[in-house]
Amino acid sequence: MFIGAQVSLYPMTSGFVDVITSSLGALDPYRSDLRIETDDVSTLMVGAPAPLIDGMRDLFAAAARQPEHVTMHVTLSRGCPGEPDDPSCRCDVLTEAQSLPLDERIARARQAVADAPVLGVGIDLQFSLYVLGQDRHMDEIYGCIEFLKDSGTFFRSKNFCTRLRGDAGATFEAVRQAFLRFGPAEGHVTIDLTASANSPSLS
Amino acid sequence: MFIGAQVSLYPMTSGFVDVITSSLGALDPYRSDLRIETDDVSTLMVGAPAPLIDGMRDLFAAAARQPEHVTMHVTLSRGCPGEPDDPSCRCDVLTEAQSLPLDERIARARQAVADAPVLGVGIDLQFSLYVLGQDRHMDEIYGCIEFLKDSGTFFRSKNFCTRLRGDAGATFEAVRQAFLRFGPAEGHVTIDLTASANSPSLS
Numbered sequence: 011m012f013i014g015a016q017v018s019l020y021p022m023t024s025g026f027v028d029v030i031t032s033s034l035g036a037l038d039p040y041r042s043d044l045r046i047e048t049d050d051v052s053t054l055m056v057g058a059p060a061p062l063i064d065g066m067r068d069l070f071a072a073a074a075r076q077p078e079h080v081t082m083h084v085t086l087s088r089g090c091p092g093e094p095d096d097p098s099c100r101c102d103v104l105t106e107a108q109s110l111p112l113d114e115r116i117a118r119a120r121q122a123v124a125d126a127p128v129l130g131v132g133i134d135l136q137f138s139l140y141v142l143g144q145d146r147h148m149d150e151i152y153g154c155i156e157f158l159k160d161s162g163t164f165f166r167s168k169n170f171c172t173r174l175r176g177d178a179g180a181t182f183e184a185v186r187q188a189f190l191r192f193g194p195a196e197g198h199v200t201i202d203l204t205a206s207a208n209s210p211s212l213s
Numbered sequence: 214m215f216i217g218a219q220v221s222l223y224p225m226t227s228g229f230v231d232v233i234t235s236s237l238g239a240l241d242p243y244r245s246d247l248r249i250e251t252d253d254v255s256t257l258m259v260g261a262p263a264p265l266i267d268g269m270r271d272l273f274a275a276a277a278r279q280p281e282h283v284t285m286h287v288t289l290s291r292g293c294p295g296e297p298d299d300p301s302c303r304c305d306v307l308t309e310a311q312s313l314p315l316d317e318r319i320a321r322a323r324q325a326v327a328d329a330p331v332l333g334v335g336i337d338l339q340f341s342l343y344v345l346g347q348d349r350h351m352d353e354i355y356g357c358i359e360f361l362k363d364s365g366t367f368f369r370s371k372n373f374c375t376r377l378r379g380d381a382g383a384t385f386e387a388v389r390q391a392f393l394r395f396g397p398a399e400g401h402v403t404i405d406l407t408a409s410a411n412s413p414s415l416s
Contacts, residue, residue: 016339016373018407020284026225027413050414051284051339051407054372081223081254083286085341085405087373091351136219136254138288140343140403147346147401148294169257170219170290170403200343200373202288202405204221204254210230211253 011196012093013101014045014056016085017066023078036072040065043098052085058101059088059186067182071131074178074207086189086201091143101190108195112149116157119187123161126183134165134212135181136173137203141193154192158184171202181205214399215296216304217248217259219288220269226281239275243268246301255288261304262291262389270385274334277381277410289392289404294346304393311398315352319360322390326364329386337368337415338384339376340406344396357395361387374405384408 021029037046043061047054055062066084073080087093088104107115139154141147158164158172163184165175174181185203193199224232240249246264250257258265269287276283290296291307310318342357344350361367361375366387368378377384388406396402 014372016371018284020223020225022223022225022227022229024225024227024281026282049371050412051337051376051409052371056372078227079229081221083407085373087341090373093372134254138290138403138405140345142343142345143350144346168219168252168255169217169259169296170288170293173254200341200405202341202403204286206254209253 011089011099011101011104012056012096013059013062013088013099014054015062015066015087016052017055018052018083019069019073019080020082021073021078021080029073029076029078029080033069033072036068037065045098056096057098059103059190063182063186067178070133070205071129071178074131074133077208079208079210082205084201084203086203088189089196089198091198103190104195107191112153115191116153119157119191120161122187123163123180123183126179129178131178131207132176133178133181134173134175134206134209135185135203136168136171137185137201138171139188139192140200142198142200144194144197150192154188157187214292214302214304214307215259215299216262216265216291216302217257218265218269218290219255220258221255221286222272222276222283223285224276224281224283232276232279232281232283236272236275239271240268248301259299260301262306262393266385266389270381273336273408274332274381277334277336280411282411282413285408287404287406289406291392292399292401294401306393307398310394315356318394319356322360322394323364325390326366326383326386329382332381334381334410335379336381336384337376337378337409337412338388338406339371339374340388340404341374342391342395343403345401345403347397347400350396353395357391361391
């Protein structure tokens with residue numbers, strides 16, 4: 011399995027470089043567990059979902075603690091055909107998920123969100139889950155939406171995506187559960203995610 | 214068919230509101246052909262691929278003509294199950310695509326990029342194409358990558374996405390061709406796209 015993300019942080023301030031560089035320290039606890047490569051458009055992070063999503067969560071929370079409006083875009087992917095197997099991406103939740111019916115996966119996903127740490131940073135987040143390469147992909151999507159609606163982070167449905175609102179801990183845990191527990195364990199699953207904080211036009 | 218996008222413009226400047234509002238005029242020629250709804254995270258644009266992608270292209274080009282670093286994220290979607298049919302989204306290229314073999318679709322896509330208008334704005338763009346709900350989705354992805362590599366806009370392959378570079382006219386035309394000519398005409402196809410201009414760390 012190959013698991014990773016392309017991550018971009020967008021501080022809406024002329025001091026955007028400072029916000030980015032000062033937030034990057036939040037990644038330090040995860041650097042030994044992740045492969046990280048940066049270019050001018052995005053940063054590749056490869057590794058298991060625990061450090062991968064904790065890392066992007068803490069990066070965004072660090073930027074969101076500063077006063078400026080900031081957003082982050084993430085392209086998450088697991089099981090992309092053509093990517094090499096990477097032992098550092100091993101994830102027991104994925105193996106477990108394959109053996110459980112949809113109802114049980116929804117229940118465990120909700121529990122994981124309930125158990126998520128509270129970071130004390132309120133954020134908005136919207137994302138789309140894509141289950142590739144199987145005809146019944148919408149069953150998994152609808153199951154995921156059922157989980158999200160009762161997760162405590164659901165804000166509203168939008169065209170093409172689902173909008174969450176809440177603490178960074180709970181919202182990113184909801185994303186991780188969506189990513190891991192829906193779609194076949196060995197399948198190709200991706201997420202297109204946008205997080206936002208401190209927006210002057212918060213609705 | 215229901216076709217649309219969630220679009221977000223991110224100017225990396227403290228004057229981000231001014232950059233956004235001054236760029237929005239670029240959408241005016243397309244407003245009568247698109248349904249447009251804005252919230253604090255993204256703007257929904259619904260309509261046929263001609264005004265839809267011309268509109269987001271011109272919006273981004275207008276922002277990129279200003280000196281500040283700016284990025285745009287787009288979640289493009291066609292044929293999402295559960296969305297109502299919308300006559301305003303009708304697209305003859307899609308109908309035609311269904312009847313043509315992959316080689317011919319690649320050739321027509323290349324020609325469309327060659328015929329694209331030159332806007333005089335150089336941009337970087339990376340995107341992922343997702344063909345949902347069919348087991349052979351990677352054949353369409355690989356066909357699309359073959360088209361892109363010889364399109365004149367290809368910059369390099371990245372994990373999870375393909376990086377383009379060039380004039381806004383050609384690069385957005387490449388995205389439109391990828392969106393329309395790969396994956397079944399009636400199928401569910403999405404794109405996760407990031408555009409960037411004036412980056413201080415251009416590689």
